[in-house]
Amino acid sequence: MDKYLKRQSIRDNVRMQRRMLTKKQQYQYAKMLALRALKDKRIQRANKLAIFLSFDNEINTNLLINMLWKETKIVYLPVLHPFAPGHLLFMQYNPNTPLVINRLNIYEPQLDVTTLLLLNQLDICFIPLVAFDNYGNRLGMGGGFYDRMLYSWYTGEFTFCPIGLAYDCQYQTEAIPTEKWDIPLPEVITPSCHWHWNIALK
Template identity: 45%
Template sequence: MNLSRQQIRQHVRERRQQLSDADQRLAAESLLCQLQSLPQFQNANRVGLYLANDGEIDPEPVIQHLWHKGCDVYLPVLHPFSKGHLLFLHYDRNTLLIRNQYGIPEPRLDATAIAPLTSLDLLLCPLVAFDAEGNRLGMGGGFYDRTLSRWHPEANPAPYPVGLAHNCQQVEALPAQEWDVPLPMIATPDKVWQW
């Protein structure tokens, strides 16, 4: 039976929301270990990522590791004038966070803290589901598809996008749309997928 994108989204969100706090913590630590083996991660100085929401795999250990290494970390902020787009703002231990319209914490908008997307080395993306072809299904708003629409491994290689997910978020196949941007790499606690 072929499920719709919305049915897959709902099913996988329920699956990841059922993970216990202990499972979430273990997954987050294991994810950091997977990322540490990647040259793209080892060589990155400016990294965009997200704060976990709705059962997403938590990149907090990754953030702490990057800060310890002296890297700059950036979080997505909903663009105030361009609906459906993201800005990336510098994030450190002193950054004041506010909740956006979706209830997700983000830095308060400050023009001096915005980083041009192409100035980031690495972009660690949340996702709802993925398949063995690198197809990514998000929450449905298209924010990351728009963010990655100009990414190309040769012509526009920065930032290098990597999807982050729990193992349970892999599905057999995703019905792809023409605006979907397949990822070149997805990291889970158990494996790094590369295409």
């Protein structure tokens, strides 16, 4: 099968599996994920963390976000860059931050340059994904947004720690076919496992 079609078929498969989880499973898994994340020493020590609001049946991040707020951490969400297509900015997210729906139908904080994150200050970046494999290869929704964002980590320009968040069913036993622009993840947290890979930086 053509590589593009193979990647699409993995995405379709995983998205279908995520849709089949019951409400009870979704809640239990989200709770397990949040508790596992907070067991991690670097997450405990982190001050500024970027995360995402769940979309398309992604594992729910609201519990984790609430726990981070309780620990008085500074939380950021991605915002579509207003001028640079395909790029993300990160804006501070508090319980009272106004959210708007962007053109991809995802909630994002209203653009406010005063709360923009500078990536050199970021400690942890939680990353959404559709599928991951045994090497840390990652498939997203297909926009290349996080590949572009992760490039600055991959080249060593910034030293934040990227961590994928996913359900266990998003793991692929067969290697995901990659493209030259894909950036692998050094870590993924699922409800039942914290995966680590040694990714050689560029």
